[in-house]
Every structure is written in structure tokens, then in C-alpha cells.
Amino acid sequence: MNLNFQTSLANSYTNNSQKIRAMSEPWTEQNIFCPNCGSKLSELENNKKVSDFLCDNCLENYEQKASKNKFKNKVISSEYYSLIYRLKSVDKPNFFFLHYLDGIFSVNDFFVVPKYFFTSEIIERRKPLSITAKRAGWTGSNILFSKIPNSGKIYYIEDWKEISKKEILEKWQKTAFLKDIKKDNLKGWILDIMNCIESLNKNDFSLNEIYAFEKDLEILHPENKNIKPKIRQQLQFLRDKWYLEFLEKGKYKVL
Numbered sequence: 177m178n179l180n181f182q183t184s185l186a187n188s189y190t191n192n193s194q195k196i197r198a199m200s201e202p203w204t205e206q207n208i209f210c211p212n213c214g215s216k217l218s219e220l221e222n223n224k225k226v227s228d229f230l231c232d233n234c235l236e237n238y239e240q241k242a243s244k245n246k247f248k249n250k251v252i253s254s255e256y257y258s259l260i261y262r263l264k265s266v267d268k269p270n271f272f273f274l275h276y277l278d279g280i281f282s283v284n285d286f287f288v289v290p291k292y293f294f295t296s297e298i299i300e301r302r303k304p305l306s307i308t309a310k311r312a313g314w315t316g317s318n319i320l321f322s323k324i325p326n327s328g329k330i331y332y333i334e335d336w337k338e339i340s341k342k343e344i345l346e347k348w349q350k351t352a353f354l355k356d357i358k359k360d361n362l363k364g365w366i367l368d369i370m371n372c373i374e375s376l377n378k379n380d381f382s383l384n385e386i387y388a389f390e391k392d393l394e395i396l397h398p399e400n401k402n403i404k405p406k407i408r409q410q411l412q413f414l415r416d417k418w419y420l421e422f423l424e425k426g427k428y429k430v431l
């Protein structure tokens with residue numbers, strides 16, 4: 177895979193964000209396949225698009241955010257209310273995140289976050305611009321990457337290293353069960369438990385190790401007074417979806 181943008185594509189633009197768009201979107205169309213089915217993606221025309229790319233085969237759509245900064249815990253995103261509206265719509269997109277190295281215009285990281293990881297908890301509302309600002313009242317947003325489990329960040333390129341197509345397609349399928357969960361609150365619980373499991377940073381773990389997060393989960397879900405049964409319920413759900421295996425009483429393994 178050629179990790180470099182074709183810089184001549186930016187020649188006719190003066191605005192920097194337009195330049196980046198003119199280079200990064202054709203790069204994605206040429207190099208990135210649909211993570212849902214492995215087919216080719218097509219870039220949608222600028223003026224009529226609701227998202228940036230569409231899969232020719234399964235019709236999943238993708239929106240791309242390119243940045244010269246690495247995507248860390250929190251990333252500034254677009255206008256808050258229109259983003260929330262889009263995330264509630266039927267054509268809600270999946271998101272590509274592309275981090276390029278400034279100056280040499282080479283792709284350093286590229287990953288996809290499936291749309292079902294985007295709950296309203298992941299989008300943080302920023303303070304509206306003050307009345308003295310040019311766009312007074314305009315409200316921006318942040319995407320809280322720290323709330324997305326690692327299984328929801330599917331890398332194609334990580335620190336210049338390419339990941340195999342087989343691995344990408346498998347990783348996508350592994351969490352596809354989340355798309356059937358419609359209630360944000362229920363999904364929030366599952367994502368929180370997935371985050372707890374990941375933070376242990378090992379494949380085998382015990383129920384007690386997850387119970388140790390009880391206080392943190394209490395803060396995230398103040399309405400729930402029975403945290404422990406709720407934890408067990410999520411673990412059972414993840415087992416039914418082949419995300420986990422129960423080894424013996426109180427012992428689990430990530431598949």
C-alpha cells in the first residue's frame with residue numbers, strides 16, 4: 177500500500193482544509209476497503225453527499241476525519257446538534273479516522289469506528305461561542321475516544337504498520353452484534369463493561385476483577401442500585417454473543 181498522498185491533487189486549492197480533503201479522500205478510495213464486506217469503496221461527490229464514502233456492495237457509508245494530530249482521548253468534531261441529529265438518523269455513518277504526518281503527507285494511522293459505538297455519551301457538547309464571537313451561539317462537540325473500547329477502533333494502519341485484511345474483517349464482525357441493540361442506555365452498559373475488561377489488559381479474568389470497578393460504574397450509572405447483578409448480566413450477554421467464554425465459575429476468557 178502506498179501511504180503517501182498524491183500532493184498534486186491539492187494544487188488547485190488555497191484553503192488548507194480543502195487541500196487536505198482533496199488529497200486524503202482519493203487516498204482512502206484507492207487504498208481502503210469496506211470493513212463490513214471487503215469490497216471497494218466509492219467516494220461520493222462533494223456537493224450532494226451525506227457522507228464521504230459508500231460501499232459498492234453492501235451500501236455501508238463512511239465519513240472521514242483527517243488530522244495532522246494523533247487521535248487521542250478527546251477530538252474536536254463538528255457542530256454538536258447536527259452531529260447528534262446525524263447519529264440518530266437512519267443513514268448514520270461509520271467513521272474513518274486518518275492521521276497523516278504533516279509536511280510529508282504520509283498516512284501514519286488509519287482506523288474505522290463502527291457506527292454502533294457512537295452513543296450520545298461519546299459526544300460531548302462544548303460551550304456555545306460567546307455573543308461577541310462571529311458565530312455567536314455556535315456549539316461545537318468533542319468525540320470522547322477514551323469511552324470507545326479498543327475493539328471499536330479497528331486499525332488498517334497503526335504507526336505506519338499495515339494490518340492484514342483478514343484481521344480487519346474479523347475484528348469488524350466480532351462486535352457486529354452491537355448494531356442490534358437500539359437502546360442507548362443498554363449499549364452504554366455493555367460498552368462500559370467491555371472497557372473494564374480491556375483495562376485489565378489480559379485475556380483471562382475473574383468476576384471479582386470486574387466487581388472491583390463497582391464504584392466507577394456507580395458514578396457512570398447513578399440510577400442503578402444493583403451494580404453487581406448488572407455486571408453479571410452484561411458478561412452473560414457478551415458470552416452469548418461469542419465475545420467471551422465462561423471457563424468455570426467466576427472465570428472468563430476474551431475470545
Ligand SMILES: [Zn+2]
Pocket residue numbers: 210211212213214215231232233234235236
Ligand atoms: Zn461493504
